[in-house]
Amino acid sequence: xxxxxxxDIAEFEGxxxxxxxxxxxxxxxGKIWFLMLRDGTGMTQCVVVKxxxxxxxxxxxxxxxxxxxxxxxxxxxxxxxxxGGYELTVKDIIVHQVAEEYPISPKEHGxxxxxxxxxxxxRSKKQHAILGIRNxxxxxxxxxxxxxxxxxxxxxxxxxxxxxxTSNLFNVEYFDRTAYLTQSGQxxxxxxxxxxxxxxCFGPTFRAEKSKTRRHLTxxxxxxxxxxxCDLDENMEWAEQLxxxxxxxxxxxxxxxxxxxxxxxxxxxxxxxxFPRITYDEAVNILEKNGIDFDxxxxxxxxxxxxISEQFESPVMIHRWPKEAKAFYxxxxxxxxxxALGVDMIAPEGYGEIIGGGQREDDLEILKxxxxxxxxxxxxxxxxxxxxxxxxxxHSGFGLGLERTVAWITGIPHIRETIPFPRxxxxxxx
RNA sequence: UCCGGAGUAGCUCAAUGGUAGAGCGGGUGGCUGUUAACCACUAGGCUGGGGGUUCGAGUCCCUCCUCCGGAGCCA
Numbered sequence: 228x229x230x231x232x233x234x235d236i237a238e239f240e241g242x243x244x245x246x247x248x249x250x251x252x253x254x255x256x257g258k259i260w261f262l263m264l265r266d267g268t269g270m271t272q273c274v275v276v277k278x279x280x281x282x283x284x285x286x287x288x289x290x291x292x293x294x295x296x297x298x299x300x301x302x303x304x305x306x307x308x309x310x311g312g313y314e315l316t317v318k319d320i321i322v323h324q325v326a327e328e329y330p331i332s333p334k335e336h337g338x339x340x341x342x343x344x345x346x347x348x349x350r351s352k353k354q355h356a357i358l359g360i361r362n363x364x365x366x367x368x369x370x371x372x373x374x375x376x377x378x379x380x381x382x383x384x385x386x387x388x389x390x391x392x393t394s395n396l397f398n399v400e401y402f403d404r405t406a407y408l409t410q411s412g413q414x415x416x417x418x419x420x421x422x423x424x425x426x427x428c429f430g431p432t433f434r435a436e437k438s439k440t441r442r443h444l445t446x447x448x449x450x451x452x453x454x455x456x457c458d459l460d461e462n463m464e465w466a467e468q469l470x471x472x473x474x475x476x477x478x479x480x481x482x483x484x485x486x487x488x489x490x491x492x493x494x495x496x497x498x499x500x501x502f503p504r505i506t507y508d509e510a511v512n513i514l515e516k517n518g519i520d521f522d523x524x525x526x527x528x529x530x531x532x533x534x535i536s537e538q539f540e541s542p543v544m545i546h547r548w549p550k551e552a553k554a555f556y557x558x559x560x561x562x563x564x565x566x567a568l569g570v571d572m573i574a575p576e577g578y579g580e581i582i583g584g585g586q587r588e589d590d591l592e593i594l595k596x597x598x599x600x601x602x603x604x605x606x607x608x609x610x611x612x613x614x615x616x617x618x619x620x621x622h623s624g625f626g627l628g629l630e631r632t633v634a635w636i637t638g639i640p641h642i643r644e645t646i647p648f649p650r651x652x653x654x655x656x657x
Numbered sequence: 658u659c660c661g662g663a664g665u666a667g668c669u670c671a672a673u674g675g676u677a678g679a680g681c682g683g684g685u686g687g688c689u690g691u692u693a694a695c696c697a698c699u700a701g702g703c704u705g706g707g708g709g710u711u712c713g714a715g716u717c718c719c720u721c722c723u724c725c726g727g728a729g730c731c732a
Binding site: 252254255256257258259260261263272274276277278293306308309310328329330331332333334335336337338339340395410411432434436437438439440441442443444447448449526528529571579580581582583626627628629630631632642653 | 658667668669670680681682683687688689690691692693694695723724725726727728729730731732
């Protein structure tokens with residue numbers, strides 16, 4: 228089968244071409260009808276004129292339904308009346324299948340209905356644009372790490388231990404014992420960093436949190452770099468470089484998609500390096516200045532993050548957190564043992580936390596006592612503690628939430644549209 | 658788990674306690690430049706389930722279910 232794509236339509240001006248696709252919509256007007264053809268790479272209008280095609284081709288119109296699969300042959304012509312500037316004067320149409328009545332009409336639908344039809348909703352313009360941007364964000368991450376000497380290390384999905392407590396874990400039967408679905412590749416990433424220096428992992432992670440908000444999924448993807456001989460400040464540099472790289476890539480390569488989504492690009496273009504860095508204490512001050520009665524020592528809520536992010540045009544990094552608010556494996560600040568060397572990056576415009584990370588505790592005895600304090604089973608962290616026995620070094624890393632990053636760049640309010648098939652508290656299908 | 662909101666035609670929504678309606682989508686017909694086309698006609702309903710109040714319930718009360726938004730937790 229010959230393959231030509233609508234995305235390349237300009238190359239075919241004046242020539243005959245066949246596009247294989249689906250009927251997005253059609254309009255009929257007696258002696259002429261129009262077919263909007265979608266082929267996955269783009270859309271173009273096909274014009275069928277009664278006087279210019281065989282009778283049987285013209286007569287196809289009433290039999291076609293939305294999303295019927297067709298191959299359309301015709302001559303590509305420049306025409307300002309057509310969306311995209313080009314259109315196809317039809318010579319022949321081959322119908323592969325006449326679609327049954329398509330549930331998604333061009334008019335409005337509720338999200339619940341659309342999510343029930345997610346397998347079809349993917350064909351819609353906006354969803355197509357969002358997932359196209361997701362693809363570019365992933366590619367940007369891989370390119371960034373590749374260009375900077377990082378090695379991709381795949382970490383396991385089945386794990387025996389929890390890195391941040393067991394309450395949020397999905398457990399699965401694993402022969403005669405229980406395994407958990409990973410909630411982070413970090414601990415394995417630390418092991419790999421000691422082997423390769425700079426690594427990253429990229430994969431799905433699972434959290435059994437009963438969260439019902441626009442920022443949560445039970446299955447989401449994380450990009451987690453881990454660097455040996457790296458302190459908190461360098462860690463923050465890597466984080467801002469990565470996010471800046473991703474953003475610029477999207478601004479360069481996803482103009483069409485951002486336009487389809489009506490994204491206000493000026494807000495994205497306003498982002499500049501270096502990103503602001505504030506301590507946890509400074510963030511609390513911002514909240515208090517804005518009249519929030521904040522409970523010192525706790526993590527920020529969604530509304531708090533929005534207020535903090537509104538103070539800046541670029542993503543803001545909050546570092547040096549009260550130790551109670553952060554995980555056991557974070558190193559403490561040498562100047563204040565009550566502070567953990569963690570960092571969160573908050574996206575602008577209220578999109579919330581997109582990065583969490585920090586410098587890891589590299590001392591064996593301190594780490595052992597932390598595991599004890601947190602009442603975690605030391606036996607399961609035996610291999611992790613080995614990393615502090617055999618050539619321990621200062622090291623840091625972070626996790627970038629892919630879906631939240633895509634939500635911010637696309638300007639989509641709900642994270643569930645940034646992944647092809649979202650898994651939430653109430654949704655396991657389709 | 659808690660707090661709010663919503664379940665009516667395929668979809669999005671109307672309907673003082675008094676005959677269940679519109680737009681879109683579907684069907685039929687018309688139209689040679691339409692862009693969510695337009696015009697005419699047409700089919701389509703166990704008002705989420707169960708119980709109650711009432712002469713009479715989509716509407717009021719109780720209960721269950723489902724979904725949406727938020728909180729907590731987090732990326």
